[in-house]
Amino acid sequence: MSIYRLYKFREVNTNSLTSLANAELWFSSKEDFNDPFEGTLILDESLDESDYSLWKSNVNWTMEVHPRDKGFVELCESLGLDPYKTDEQELILEGLRYELGVLTKIVHESKFLCLSQRDQKNDPIYENLMWSHYAQGLRGFCLVFNNDGLQRDINVASNKRMRGIKIMYQDQPNKISLSEYLRSDLWINENKQNYIQIVIETIATKSSAWKYENEMRIITLDSQVNAYSYTPETLEEIVLGDKMPQRHKELVLAVAKSKYPHAKIKTARLIPNTYEIELVDNIA
Structure with a gap:
């Protein structure tokens, strides 16, 4: 398995659960980004x-x-x-x-899918700020994609009108x-x-203050399309935040069991007496 993987940190809400159930990812406009610059x-x-x-x-x-x-x-x-x-x-x-x-x-004015990338030097899945800013302080979840597979899927879905760009x-x-x-x-x-x-x-350039995200974007020049589908097999893991409410956990796990039976389910949690995050196998 390639070391290069793509992460999409999500809150638990109607939009994120619907997208997960439909195996699709939402592309945003630049104006929707949280960085004003x-x-x-x-x-x-x-x-x-x-x-x-x-x-x-x-x-x-x-x-x-x-x-x-x-x-x-x-x-x-x-x-x-x-x-x-x-x-x-x-x-x-x-x-x-x-x-x-x-x-x-x-x-x-193109549309962008913002992801974090694990590579040889960085692994944002262990970054506290990623879970804090994009996954409700360990109350959300993170989708772990095969890098090549996801870019291939989006390329097909967009009729080859996409491009992957490293921030x-x-x-x-x-x-x-x-x-x-x-x-x-x-x-x-x-x-x-x-x-x-x-x-x-x-x-594809941001202030050094955002370096912890290790971001990779997929850009599509079709500004009229908001979401693209991926093959379920491209999603390799779903990582649940340890503070996720039980009712939300049940919803995510139900979708995972139905749509992604192959995907590994893990939990991200704080290591006791530290500021560090660890991943462990999810206990149903």
Whole structure:
């Protein structure tokens, strides 16, 4: 069994039990995340003469930059510019800014499944804050998925419109640049740079304060779909919080017995006289 596993910490409520019974996972919008700084980025809009020259040398520039040129006026109006006050460089700058803004908006309005990942260095299942913040202080539960299996299932369910992204933790937001965008694969392709990936990384970067989550996200560009199904076999374990009320435990175990008879059932509990968490086999 691969060391790489994916965790989804859940509270016990109607939504989480319904999703578990239906073998599906909910994808959220960026605005629903609990980190208010999600998607923060630094935009470098500086362009120099080489940038403007490169743009003009690769664009069929036929219109006259003058209010009497109909094409120029229409372009200015589409970009919210005054044709009587706009020069050539401002038009190029605003055009690139608009296009990069559209791309950023598409990515940031995608849907995301937020998970924690066990890898060779980290295992968030033992993190106190994960159980505190996302599983009602050991009153909820955690779903343990096979990493490759879940990504494969979501890829099929989304008609191959998904991408797995590992969250990077750093002290400053990512920077994107109009000059680099101009030279990327979406424009001149001078630097052979995949700029969609660079924009995606702005939604895959968080403050170092969140590092304990060891988060991995699955992103889908279909913003109209809220949930995707997975095969029951992909769910390998269900870990119950030790403080889960008995009536909730009975509900989760009933779903597990019916839908996931193969899955191991464990309990997460505090080790006496410590702040540490241990997993033990569940005693029915």
